Amino acid sequence: MVRRNGCNIDRKIRQAERYLQQADPVLAGVMQQHGPCTLMRDPRPHFHTLVWAIINQQLSVKAAQTIQQRLQQRLATDLFQPGHFYRVQERSLRRCGLSGAKIRYIREIARRVRCGELDLAQLDRLDDEQVSALLMDLPGIGRWTADMLLMFSLGRLDILPIGDLALRKSIRLHYGLPEQAGFDRYLELAEQWRPYRTIASWYYWAAVD
Numbered sequence: 001m002v003r004r005n006g007c008n009i010d011r012k013i014r015q016a017e018r019y020l021q022q023a024d025p026v027l028a029g030v031m032q033q034h035g036p037c038t039l040m041r042d043p044r045p046h047f048h049t050l051v052w053a054i055i056n057q058q059l060s061v062k063a064a065q066t067i068q069q070r071l072q073q074r075l076a077t078d079l080f081q082p083g084h085f086y087r088v089q090e091r092s093l094r095r096c097g098l099s100g101a102k103i104r105y106i107r108e109i110a111r112r113v114r115c116g117e118l119d120l121a122q123l124d125r126l127d128d129e130q131v132s133a134l135l136m137d138l139p140g141i142g143r144w145t146a147d148m149l150l151m152f153s154l155g156r157l158d159i160l161p162i163g164d165l166a167l168r169k170s171i172r173l174h175y176g177l178p179e180q181a182g183f184d185r186y187l188e189l190a191e192q193w194r195p196y197r198t199i200a201s202w203y204y205w206a207a208v209d
Contacts, residue, residue, distance in 0.1 A: 013037050016196035023192050034206045041155035046120040049153040051080040053145040067097035082110035105140025151198050160190050160197040170204040
């Protein structure tokens with residue numbers, strides 16, 4: 001998330017805010033507390049965002065940021081590219097904090113891009129489900145990672161990353177759901193936020209922060 005993607009996304013977010021304020025009084029209270037949504041679409045290449053998402057898997061924000069900074073210093077780049085991960089030895093990547101599994105995931109995705117087996121540019125032309133299916137066919141990419149790319153790299157406005165623990169915790173606390181509530185309960189509650197579940201999710205993350 002670096003900068004806004006022009007005025008168009010700003011207009012859509014303002015429209016989403018007006019809709020959500022009318023649709024859900026609980027969410028309207030959260031929105032009033034946190035002010036305008038500052039969600040930004042990341043303009044960096046999709047490969048970079050995929051690497052960022054893999055680094056972040058099962059780590060705290062601080063730990064992931066540390067590993068990313070070490071990698072950027074080791075590779076002498078701000079933007080990860082497929083070729084970077086073939087010019088450095090695995091032990092060097094491990095010293096930056098990457099696990100063996102994450103190194104394998106990133107290298108295999110990089111190989112597919114380099115060989116022309118994977119065209120990440122096509123993601124912009126696919127619908128949400130098609131993007132998810134393509135991404136989750138990649139090694140190390142699950143629903144959460146696909147959702148992060150859809151929200152922050154592709155700017156899709158109706159994504160509910162229900163696999164995110166912090167998001168579920170925030171929703172549970174605001175709506176008084178039991179800790180053992182299943183995903184179906186969250187999905188049912190979130191129906192009132194369509195077609196702007198991304199914006200609703202942003203606000204509940206803000207409430208956790």
